[in-house]
Amino acid sequence: MQIKINREVLLKPLNNVTGIVERRHTLPILSNLLVNIKQQEMHLTATDLEMQISLKVPTDIEGELSTTISAKKLLDICRSLPDGTSIEMVSQDNRITLKAGKSRFNLQTLPAADYPLMSKASGQNISFTISQAELKRLLKQVEFAMAQQDIRYYLNGLLMEVNGDQLHVVGTDGHRLSYTNTTLDQTFEKNEVILPRKTVLELTKLLDEQSESPVVIDLLNGQVSFEFGDIQLISKVIDGKFPDYNRVIPSGHQNTFEVNRQAILSALQRASILSNEKYRSIRMVITNGQLKLISTNTEQEEAEEELEILYDKTPLDIGFNVTYLIDVLNNLGDEQITFAFADANSSCLITAGSDANYKYVVMPMRI
Amino acid sequence: MPVLKTRRIAHIDMDAFFASCELSRYPELKGLPVVVGGRSSHAPRIREDGTHAFSRLRDYAGRGVLTTATYEARALGLHSAMPTMHAAKLAPDAILLPVNFELYRHYSRLFKEAIRSISPLVENIGIDEVYADVSMLPGEANEIAQQLKSAVFTATGLTCSVGIAPNKLLAKLCSEMQKPDGITVITLSDIPFRIWPMPAKKINGIGPKASAKLESLEIKTIGQIAAMSEAWLVQHFGNSYGRWLHRVSHGQDDRPVITESVPVSMSRETTFERNLHAVRDKPALSQAFTQLCERVASDLQQKGYTCRKIGIKLRFDDFKTVTRDLTLPAPISDAKSLRLFCGKCLKRIALDKKIRLLGVKASGLVPTDHSVHADAAQFTLDFTVDERGGPGKLDSVLSDILA
Numbered sequence: 001m002q003i004k005i006n007r008e009v010l011l012k013p014l015n016n017v018t019g020i021v022e023r024r025h026t027l028p029i030l031s032n033l034l035v036n037i038k039q040q041e042m043h044l045t046a047t048d049l050e051m052q053i054s055l056k057v058p059t060d061i062e063g064e065l066s067t068t069i070s071a072k073k074l075l076d077i078c079r080s081l082p083d084g085t086s087i088e089m090v091s092q093d094n095r096i097t098l099k100a101g102k103s104r105f106n107l108q109t110l111p112a113a114d115y116p117l118m119s120k121a122s123g124q125n126i127s128f129t130i131s132q133a134e135l136k137r138l139l140k141q142v143e144f145a146m147a148q149q150d151i152r153y154y155l156n157g158l159l160m161e162v163n164g165d166q167l168h169v170v171g172t173d174g175h176r177l178s179y180t181n182t183t184l185d186q187t188f189e190k191n192e193v194i195l196p197r198k199t200v201l202e203l204t205k206l207l208d209e210q211s212e213s214p215v216v217i218d219l220l221n222g223q224v225s226f227e228f229g230d231i232q233l234i235s236k237v238i239d240g241k242f243p244d245y246n247r248v249i250p251s252g253h254q255n256t257f258e259v260n261r262q263a264i265l266s267a268l269q270r271a272s273i274l275s276n277e278k279y280r281s282i283r284m285v286i287t288n289g290q291l292k293l294i295s296t297n298t299e300q301e302e303a304e305e306e307l308e309i310l311y312d313k314t315p316l317d318i319g320f321n322v323t324y325l326i327d328v329l330n331n332l333g334d335e336q337i338t339f340a341f342a343d344a345n346s347s348c349l350i351t352a353g354s355d356a357n358y359k360y361v362v363m364p365m366r367i
Numbered sequence: 368m369p370v371l372k373t374r375r376i377a378h379i380d381m382d383a384f385f386a387s388c389e390l391s392r393y394p395e396l397k398g399l400p401v402v403v404g405g406r407s408s409h410a411p412r413i414r415e416d417g418t419h420a421f422s423r424l425r426d427y428a429g430r431g432v433l434t435t436a437t438y439e440a441r442a443l444g445l446h447s448a449m450p451t452m453h454a455a456k457l458a459p460d461a462i463l464l465p466v467n468f469e470l471y472r473h474y475s476r477l478f479k480e481a482i483r484s485i486s487p488l489v490e491n492i493g494i495d496e497v498y499a500d501v502s503m504l505p506g507e508a509n510e511i512a513q514q515l516k517s518a519v520f521t522a523t524g525l526t527c528s529v530g531i532a533p534n535k536l537l538a539k540l541c542s543e544m545q546k547p548d549g550i551t552v553i554t555l556s557d558i559p560f561r562i563w564p565m566p567a568k569k570i571n572g573i574g575p576k577a578s579a580k581l582e583s584l585e586i587k588t589i590g591q592i593a594a595m596s597e598a599w600l601v602q603h604f605g606n607s608y609g610r611w612l613h614r615v616s617h618g619q620d621d622r623p624v625i626t627e628s629v630p631v632s633m634s635r636e637t638t639f640e641r642n643l644h645a646v647r648d649k650p651a652l653s654q655a656f657t658q659l660c661e662r663v664a665s666d667l668q669q670k671g672y673t674c675r676k677i678g679i680k681l682r683f684d685d686f687k688t689v690t691r692d693l694t695l696p697a698p699i700s701d702a703k704s705l706r707l708f709c710g711k712c713l714k715r716i717a718l719d720k721k722i723r724l725l726g727v728k729a730s731g732l733v734p735t736d737h738s739v740h741a742d743a744a745q746f747t748l749d750f751t752v753d754e755r756g757g758p759g760k761l762d763s764v765l766s767d768i769l770a
Contacts, residue, residue, distance in 0.1 A: 024715075026714065026715065026716065026718065082531045126599045148696075149695070149696050150696060151695060151696060151704050151708075153704075153707055172748065174747050174748055175745055175746075175747060175748065176748070177748055206550050235407035243748075243750035244750055245750075247749075247750055247751075248749065248750060251672050255677050279744055279745075281744070309437045321745060345746065347746075347748070361748065363745065363747060363748055364746055365744050365746065366745075366746070
């Protein structure tokens with residue numbers, strides 16, 4: 001059986017699925033892609049047993065093929081071939097030959113029947129739709145606050161909570177929390193899942209921020225599925241209880257000031273050069289009309305930045321991990337940012353001028 | 368009485384401990400070859416006349432090893448750590464008893480309390496042996512040894528062997544010289560006659576590898592090591608081990624008796640009755656895995672530690688052993704987290720052979736109260752207190768974190 005496909009047609013879909021293939025895995029077939037060609041359609045599938053991405057390659061194709069091929073090698077071959085090359089595939093027994101121009105590659109394959117496909121769980125809970133651009137925007141706003149390899153495994157992911165017509169999305173590592181929400185066009189009973197970190201990062205990569213086309217999100221039994229464009233992503237969810245984010249979002253912080261995002265971001269980035277490398281601490285000294293950012297490191301070097309602000313409330317001297325502040329400022333599109341405090345031992349609430357839904361809560365450091 | 372310039376350290380080692388505990392429970396077995404190492408199914412049955420019916424070694428099938436053999440059984444060639452099936456071939460009629468740790472722990476406590484009643488400076492080194500620093504006790508070494516022995520006998524009805532010497536190294540070597548029920552006292556001047564003729568591998572710290580290397584250099588006894596220069600030993604064994612060999616061969620050891628021990632690691636392992644297949648026996652394997660994690664977790668919690676590092680050990684049917692470990696972002700001590708991270712280690716092992724043994728180990732131990740303050744400078748979001756309407760509060764509860 002002989003199959004022909006253009007390099008450009010294959011390259012982007014290949015890039016999209018291979019992201020989740022683990023480099024080192026004890027099950028050899030997991031480093032392979034499942035390639036299915038029949039009825040003029042080509043489908044690629046990759047999985048790491050926690051999540052699975054399947055997509056339809058947008059082309060008409062003749063022939064039939066069902067096998068698994070090393071994801072990395074296939075991608076590397078396609079990537080390094082010249083533009084416009086037509087690739088010819090011939091599969092025989094447990095090998096496949098790729099011919100392109102004067103190049104020829106003979107690769108091992110493993111049987112498609114052995115590929116550990118994840119099937120979509122039955123017993124649907126909730127299904128709703130949101131545009132690609134909107135979902136990507138929501139995820140981008142909170143994903144940086146997720147924990148990484150935390151022993152509280154339920155923090156190594158992102159909470160998606162549907163409640164009424166609201167979708168709440170929350171990430172936290174226990175020191176800071178990033179929250180946003182959006183309105184859905186339907187109403188649902190309360191339902192929540194924790195998306196694993198890897199799923200969130202992969203999904204954000206796949207979503208097109210320019211596209212208003214819909215993403216169908218199904219919250220299933222122990223699973224969640226996202227379908228958009230030619231892509232279907234199925235992921236297991238983290239089995240655990242996400243902490244009650246409502247409890248840590250303050251609403252009574254009186255000591256507030258507004259500041260230009262770019263101005264304070266640049267000042268923080270400069271000051272961070274001389275902050276303690278391990279603790280990344282920075283001091284915020286807030287007085288009448290003035291915000292001072294002060295950092296020192298173990299070599300007793302010091303940086304100081306001054307910003308003019310409109311402020312006439314209680315003077316404050318409060319410490320933060322500068323990374324937590326830079327993270328949020330980098331991920332907000334707005335120009336005017338509001339900081340709200342109670343005292344030097346309590347959380348700080350950061351909100352954006354134009355997006356009333358977004359809230360970032362960060363705990364201070366003892367200084 | 369002259370002021371003691373040198374230390375006086377006693378090493379007290381119970382004689383055939385597990386077997387002796389069993390004998391005090393079943394006195395009718397005295398004088399017979401008895402080994403401990405069976406399963407609960409080998410427990411003695413009570414006959415109608417009230418006497419016990421004991422299992423014999425020939426009744427054993429499995430892959431356990433002997434934990435102890437009485438001196439009568441040792442005369443038949445049996446010794447601890449010998450595979451039980453092998454022992455059964457040598458002495459099929461020897462009495463076989465199941466391991467009863469509960470009983471041994473009970474006697475162990477009595478024994479250690481007895482030693483402490485004589486000298487409070489006691490270092491635990493095992494269930495059946497301790498060091499005691501007896502430098503401050505009045506009297507000759509022999510009298511002290513006699514006191515220790517009789518205190519142990521009064522408390523337990525069991526005998527022990529005592530070695531008294533200027534340090535732990537020599538005390539351990541000499542408690543073995545007159546076993547069972549013996550007393551050995553040596554001083555530094557006795558070293559050439561009594562220590563140097565001993566095989567090098569008798570020293571704790573000269574294991575199979577080092578002794579093989581020593582033998583390849585024609586060195587068999589401690590005296591032969593002592594005859595070599597320190598430079599020669601360093602050249603062949605490296606700086607630290609070479610210097611250590613030089614010191615110990617001359618009977619030098621300044622380690623103190625440590626009364627409060629800080630554990631380095633805690634581990635649990637289990638050998639399966641039959642080799643398990645990674646896929647077909649997944650439920651059994653998974654259950655054993657979870658149980659090991661639960662046991663390690665309860666060890667940690669009981670002793671008041673959390674661990675920063677966990678590891679697993681797998682032995683396959685071909686006896687190949689692999690280990691994988693993982694350093695954790697924060698210390699843990701609960702079974703669920705242990706299981707989660709051990710599961711990650713397991714994913715890094717190719718499971719293409721049947722599994723014979725599974726082990727879980729916690730290391731990088733941190734006392735629980737220390738780990739709480741590890742990251743104290745950064746305040747933590749407190750999800751346990753409602754913030755709405757009020758000012759934020761700093762987190763004081765860390766139990767939530769490990770929940």
